[in-house]
Amino acid sequence: MIRFGFNRYGTPQVFQVLESDPPQPKPGQVQLKVLGFGLNPYDASLRRGEQAAFRKLSFPIVPGTDVLGEVTQLGEGVTEFAVGDVVINYRPIGGYSEYVTATVGKVIKKPTALDDAAAAGLGQVGIAAYSILQQLNLNPGQTLTVLGASGGVGALLVQMAKHEGLHVLAIAGSASQTYLESLGADQVATYDDAPTLPASDATVNAINGGDDHGLGGILTKAGGTLLTTAYRTPDVQGRALKLIQLGDDRPAKAEVVLPYLAELASSTELSVRIAERLPFSLAGVVQGHELLATHHAAGKLVVLR
Ligand SMILES: NC(=O)c1ccc[n+]([C@@H]2O[C@H](COP(=O)([O-])OP(=O)(O)OC[C@H]3O[C@@H](n4cnc5c(N)ncnc54)[C@H](OP(=O)(O)O)[C@@H]3O)[C@@H](O)[C@H]2O)c1
DSSP states (O other): OEEEEBSSOSSGGGOEEEEOOOOOOOTTEEEEEEEEEEEOHHHHHHHHTTTTTTSOOOSSBOOOSEEEEEEEEEOTTOOSOOTTOEEEEEOSSOOSBSEEEEEGGGEEEOOTTSOHHHHHTOHHHHHHHHHHHHHHOOOTTOEEEEETTTSHHHHHHHHHHHHTTOEEEEEOOGGGHHHHHHTTOSEEEOTTTGGGSOOEEEEEEOOTTOOOTTHHHHTEEEEEEEEESSSSOOOOTTOOOEEEETTTSOOOOHHHHHHHHHHHHHHSOOOOOEEEEEESSHHHHHHHHHHHTSOOSSSEEEEEO
8 A cells, every 4th residue: 555654854845655565453443445634734844844852753754633534444343333434533643545544432434414525624623623612611602712713723613612602703814704604603804804803701823823913912801811723922912811822731532522523513514614625646745735835725625535
């Protein structure tokens, strides 16, 4: 089988095709034929070598946390799945592959309401959005502002926050205003118009790269919480705020979040916007990583067979 990975850090061109035998499932695992995988900003930071100080990995490194797959083999003792099931798997690494193995707790059957692209792009942003809500610990009726609400994490967070009864103000670029309304946000605005909005109990900066020009500070009530998703020092605009950096605490467990996402997808019209569907090839992976380095059209980048 082939995998897409790299033997040195650098530009998207470091990716190469790697050949190996398909992994065999251990007891409690399934083998999946990968039908597609999501690309995330985290994968690009792995490729650039920025995670090397925090995570010991040896080359070749094969990124990929979000997999849509078809069950091809069952490990000993697995009764939850059958060969042929189409499933979503969230994994620490290694998803850019033709085949993977996965522990059953980190696999759910693909909700029928989601198409393949949405299902392939759901894992990491779903875990991030769930972890954010858990760490903010707001009560129904409290106000939440989401900056970068058009993106993978932001759009899911808006939908989950509405599902949990929060009052949500969604901020993104002018091209995404109608989309933000479709997510059920109570108020939407562009970055330029956002300073006129009332301050919230909490603000999440889900802008890719985190450059919010001080909006997080302006849009959060004194004593409120500002949560940052990118590793960037927040500009609090002189306000006394509780600061949270996503990633400093352990993320919510896939075993908890995946069933929550499946329930959300069947009880609401969960929207996972796709920016680009890329081919399941080295060229597709390289193109996807080139797009990750740009302010690309809002939504998920997914590679599909
Ligand atoms: N720590 C963690 O556990 C964790 C987990 C997942 C993600 N993250 C971080 O969370 C952030 C959001 O992730 P994501 O997957 O939601 O990102 P994304 O979909 O690629 O981007 C989110 C939004 O950022 C806005 N944006 C503004 N300026 C941008 C620029 N220069 N380049 C790209 N986008 C820009 C875009 O909205 P507009 O076009 O509407 O402005 C875009 O929709 C990233 O920084 C990511 O690294 C952290």
